[in-house]
Amino acid sequence: MATKIGIRQLVEFVLRSGDLNESKNSQNTALEGARIHRQLQKSRPVDYESEVYLKKEVSMNGQDYLISGRADGIQVNDDEAIIEEIKTSDQEFKDISDNTMELYWGQVKVYGYLLLQDEVKFDSVKLQLTYFQVTTAKATTTEKSFTRDELEEFFQSLIDEYEYWLKLRSDLRNLRNDSISELPFPFPEFRTGQHEMAGAVYKTICLKKRLFVEAPTGTGKTISTLFPAIKAMGEDRIERLFYLTAKQSTRHVAEETVEMMAKDGLRIKCITLTAKDQIRFPEERDLLPEENPFMVGYYDRLKPALNDLLQHEDIITRAVIEKYARKHMVDPFEFSLDTSLFCDVIVCDYNYLFDPLVYLQRFFTEEDPDNFFLIDEVHNLVSRSRDMYSATASNLPIKDLLKQAQEQHTKAADDFQKQLKKVRKVYNSIKSNMMDENKVDEISDESPDDLLKAMSKFNDFMTDWMQQQKPSDFLTATRDYFFETLTFVKIGGFYDKTYKTRIVLDGPTVVVKELCLDPSNFLNQSLQLGSGAVLFSATLSPMNYYQNVLGGEDNSLAYQLPSPFPPENQDILVTQYIRTTYAQRANSEPNIVASLHSLIEAKTGNYLFFFPSYGYLRQVKSAFEAKYPDIKTVTQETSMDAVARTEFLEQFHEDPDETLVGFCVLGGIFSEGIDLRGNRLIGVAIISVGLPGLSEENNLIRGYYDENNGQGFAYAYQLPGMNNVLQAAGRLIRSSHDVGVILLLDQRFASYRYTQLFPPHWRNYQRIPSLDRLTSTINDFWNQMETKSDENKTDS
Structure with missing residues (x-):
């Protein structure tokens, strides 16, 4: 071929x-x-x-x-x-x-x-x-x-x-294919479900289809998708593989998986793309392109840089890109994009395919059957894609910008004021109409055309105006506002029946939002840019929901794997005596605190407690620490950098001498993507069913799906909340030797509405009617585990 x-x-x-x-x-x-x-x-x-x-x-x-x-x-x-x-x-x-x-x-x-x-x-x-x-x-x-x-x-x-x-590409391709033909699976044997998943991925590539896969924790999803996809590449079924993720940690896992196969002889060019603002060199910041030494003459140095890199490197990480970019004085971000044209595997964030503002134009301006997509932790794409196709604009910056412009005392600044006042006039009209109707919040099916027209004309003016200005704080401020209006206009170009416009008055401030309630058609169009895709996660239940909201076509395939770990290694306990609805929280607080204490009292170890909000977390944590001041706790804060996250997790030691409790938020940084294997974690408690907070915008999503399929509450609230629950619970059992207790503190979990969503490896869940029964059940579980451990030692 x-x-x-x-x-x-x-x-x-x-x-x-x-x-x-x-x-x-x-x-x-x-x-x-x-x-x-x-x-x-x-x-x-x-x-x-x-x-x-x-x-x-x-x-x-x-x-x-x-x-x-x-x-x-x-x-x-x-x-x-x-x-x-x-x-x-x-x-x-x-x-x-x-x-x-x-x-x-x-x-x-x-x-x-x-x-x-x-x-x-x-x-x-x-x-x-x-x-x-x-x-x-x-x-x-x-x-x-x-x-x-x-x-x-x-x-x-x-x-x-x-x-x-051409010869270089041909040589690389031949070297790649020869190495793939001899490539063994990098482990002595397949885990439970791994062989089946790998086979399903391979068949999907051959059939040029879309496959949705729910593969529980421990399946080894990364190797189970990359290995068969690379094998198919060696047979010339595809030429380029995009591994798309939401988090940096999963990008590292993909890199490590390719490196592991490389140790077995795989010769493949794999690049990880890093966001522009992260990889640009510090000395490039705030420099105009014509003043940036890494950009001036870039294309004159590009080919020698590419040749050097491709001759010497296979696994092209951020560090590798930076090394060669400095050596050849080329901008690292653009260099990574140009290098990607010669790569077989491209590991990157979702937005490089799906975001209409930053997608990779090198690859995604038209359909290319040589592309294939592996999309990891795809449950994250639901909310991410809504954000990608939504935009917010406000009149808040205008007053300060006009003031700054007046202080410039130049004709250019006067011209700027004149154009910006036209935008302000539209905002004032919107505000006046709202006040005449005594409204502070308005929802409409109509696109905000008047504002879009005014912003579009303002953007036309700014495009030329900014190129004529010298660098200054004023130019920086105007540029920031320009990007806001530019984004708003671009998103306005996608406005269709899946959108709503929301206008909110907050005193003198007017906020206008273009809200995409259902981006599934846009996702579908992006996925059509390749021959097929595998969309996978540990939690994709119910499957038809994810196929619907993530652009699954009528003929897309679905596959659900069982957990590879013994179900008896975890106890799933549902308390029927606790209500966590907002009206019942104060009354249920003593029972919640006592139940959490029962969970940790049975065995010394590390535990995570998950709450639906920081407010509820602080409420229960305060009561818990007041009653049990001797128990060591650590808390997730609202904004934690990489260092703070690492320090948090490093406190969860193996074989601890004292119990440690981590208070965390559902859907947050510690509810997925962390790996506390062995006895670094032996219990997880989840307080409430994790419904997203009631809001006007979530209610718009509810109304949209009520009208389209009659499942508005499920699509807007229940299923996103349940996914957060399943992700948090998935932190517990990470290997075949892990054991522990999952405690679900909300009587709603015991209803059919929720039990029907439980994954197969939760089939042995128990309903717990009282605090006494909870205490005895947890004690019985740990006694059984201890007996089982003793028997295993005797047998060995």
Whole structure:
């Protein structure tokens, strides 16, 4: 099978030179660009054909390469052949750099060459470049004609220049595939469920489907997905694998898993992408691109840097990128993106695929069947994706910005004031209308069009204005507000029936929110950019809910694995005598404190108590410590950096001499992604069913799903809360030797509404009617575990 190389990728790699000029403040989203393309294409003559796929196989170094792409428009008649390339941007046509124009023409010249391979009756072709300036809706058209010989010479020069990189890619690919064919599973045997999961992943790749997998803690999800996917890659079923995660810790696990296979002979290029604000060198901060030594001349140094890195490194972590970026004086973030084009496995955050504002344009501007997605801890994507497609804007910064502008005493600042006041006028109108109707909170199905129009015009002005200003605190402040309005306008472009607009008055402040209640269609469109995907987590119950909210198609597959650990190693206890609804919290507090003490009194060890909010945590913790002051406690704080988190977890020692209780929040940093194996943790208590707090916005989600499927409460409250519960409970049993007690302190857990959501390895749960029964049950469990341990020692 020929290796696919995109025409744009080929042209940009060979012809790009000079400085790295980041796309400054562009409002030109992919959605808007596609709309403009369609608009222009529809205005063309009837014999004009849009989105024409052109390709040519090139054989080099014993390997076939498919050079391919889509021409925006082709018009062929008896007299001539015309190819049109449409480009959209915010810049004026006269301000486009020479190198950018060279890239534009280079792309359409390749299309011209490929067309003449098919249209043999023509000796030349007319190339038309149509440039559309988004901010003014002005189209500029330029034309050039080229002969067959001229285009053939140009194409061959590209291939000759790219030959080294083609050979390098071919050599890397052959080395990769040879190593994969001999690659063993990196453990002596498969755990329970691992072989089945690996098989399901492999079949999904072969069938080009989507697979949702619930694989309980201990299954070994990372190796069970990466190993079969890499095996499929070695058979040329896919060319590029994206491992998408929500947390840095899971990205490290993916890196370590690839490194483990590398020790068994795997030769694969694996890169981890780090967010721009984290990986940029300190000396780059606050520098304009034209002043940044890592950006000036970037493309002149890029190819030597790439060659050096690819010849010497396989597992390309942040530290590796930084090392070579410093050595060759290239910006580390952009260098990592350029390096990723040569990598087989790309480990990155969800937003690189799903976020409409920051997705990887190098890979995700069009569908590519060579891409495949592994999406880890996918339950996190539900709330993350709503945030990605929602936006908030406020008039709060305007007053201070106008004051700062007045203090500048310059014409530029006066111009800025004039434009910003137009935005303020719309906010004032919104406020006046709300006050006339005696409202402080309004929900609407309608897009905030007046505000979007005003912000869009303000953004048009700011795009040019900021480029003319010198660095200053005032410019920084205006830029921050510009990005807020820019985001709001971009998200407004997605507004459809899944959105609501919420306007809130808080004194003089007007807050306008574009709320995406159901991003499933947007997620589905992102997933269609590859041949398939595996979306997996330890908690994906009920499966149909996650398939619905995460863009699962009707034909997507579902697979649920059993826990690999003995169910008798954990006691699941549901207290029927405790109510934690808000109205009952004060009355139930003594019983909760006593029940928590019963849990820890039976055996010295480490425990975690999880609460639905910091307020409830503090309430119960205060009562607990007042009654049992001698028990050592540690508490999750509202904002904890990496050092604080590590210090918290390091207090959970093996074989402790005294009991330690950690007070934590459901859905927080300690309710998932932490691994306290062995007897570093022997008990987890979960207080309440974890419902998200009642709010107007959660109620909007409830109303939306009530209307669409009649399950509004479940989708907005119950199921997100239950996922937090299952994640927190999953901290307890992390290996086949772990034992402990899970205590569910809320009588609602005993109702069918919740027991139907219990995973299979909770099937032995017990309903506990009283505090006395709780104490005796916990004591019985630990006595059984001690007896079992003694028997095992005797047998051995």
